[in-house]
Amino acid sequence: MTTLRVIQWTTGKVGKLSLRGILDDPRLELAGVYAYSADKAGVDAGALCGRPDTGILATTDIDALLALDADVVLYTPFMADLDHAVRLLDSGLDVISTNLFLNLGGIQGETREKLAAACARGDSSLFITGINPGWINSMVTAMTAVCRHVETVSIHESADVSVYESAETWQALGFSYPEATPEKIEMSKLWLSTFRDSNERMAAALGYRLDDIEFFIEHATASTEVDLGWLRIEKDTIAAIRAGWNGKVAGKTVVQSNVAWYLTKQLNEDWQFDDDHYHVVIEGEPEVRTRIRFVPPDTWGNHEWDTMTAMPAVNAALEVVAAPAGISTLKDVGLVCAPAGVWLDH
Known part of the structure; x- marks a missing residue:
């Protein structure tokens, strides 16, 4: 060996x-x-x-x-x-x-x-x-092998990010602030460029030459005060985001990588979050839909979730x-x- x-x-x-x-x-x-x-x-x-x-x-x-x-x-x-x-x-x-x-x-x-x-x-x-970009991109592009035709490949990530105790990370994305200023949106675009990379990886594997990768983001605010112990979110401040990138060829989206992240579900906006961590949709012939949910052992603390970032690298x-x-x-x-x-x- x-x-x-x-x-x-x-x-x-x-x-x-x-x-x-x-x-x-x-x-x-x-x-x-x-x-x-x-x-x-x-x-x-x-x-x-x-x-x-x-x-x-x-x-x-x-x-x-x-x-x-x-x-x-x-x-x-x-x-x-x-x-x-x-x-x-x-x-x-x-x-x-x-x-x-x-x-x-x-x-x-x-x-x-x-x-x-x-x-x-x-x-x-x-x-x-890592987990994304990384593992999920390999899984999703491999799924297209059953298709005779592919129109769009989409990854939708949904996560309760309160398990990641890093106030500086979430504040950089606008969490706990009363509004998303242009500066916060630009910072979010930088931090979320990981998912631009996710699109580029999939596009390269699938043989697409992207003309454009379009960024989008929207915010939801907390309907009540939430104290996570490591970050306090006041009522009516940002507590969730939906964001991502659309990779396009000739004006048509061919790869998508989207996230829906929340520190609390108690929001002023009527947002619904998927309990599955990933919802994958490959539009084509045939259409492929799959969901992935990670179920941690009872022994895991919050930071053990980073195992899924670490192990794709080790392996x-x-x-x-x-x-x-x-x-x-x-x-x-x-x-x-x-x-x-x-x-x-x-």
Whole structure:
């Protein structure tokens, strides 16, 4: 069995869970851990993710990590550092990232050029994944294989986002504010560009060349005061959004990626939310409709939901290492799945 040596890059909300995934996968060997903050430097990797000690201590020393002769990096920081990413790819390390480089404007323009050039120099690959963009896009595009004709592919995500305790994230999108100012809408457009990326991934896999990707957003306000413990939402302030992107060819929408997110269902507006996390519609011959609902175990706390962001990255390690150099597409990486048989044997 092939064993890959893996570096975990940061141990925040997602990184802690991907670190657990590395330790739990017999195909993977933890080589090192990058500590974003100095207070984690010198701490055992196991202690950082709720596992027994591993003998591997987190470090802020990038040179030491590059000298470990690892194969791949699980890159999960809250804010991307382009210099770090370029340095990793330059060194020949493949990088699997749950971070979409949004603080740098996303994987486009100069950022994309620098990352692609680093992949070329290092003969390395960069794959961006997670739950969405990532896993859901692979699932949905694969569903079109039963069709003789496809008109539109749509992903509708519905979620109670109060399980993600990050006040700064939701306030950036306008939550808890009395109205959506132009500045908040522009910030929302940036943060929600992840779903623009989702459309672009599906379009590339399906062979579409998009002429335009149209953004839309609407807001709903709370009908009563709601105190989540980590964020207070006053009555008549924003408590839910519906937003997304329509990817178009010749003026016709061919791919859609929409979200309906709420911190409370107690709204002034008569919005209805789907209890299923994903509602997928492929209009074509035949039409394909499917719903996906994640059912967590009773042991999960709020942050355990990030498992579904972390595990598509962990489980993609072997496929990404085998992929051609460059910024990987869905087709470059192919079918990623859990190593269930390996887990069973161990």
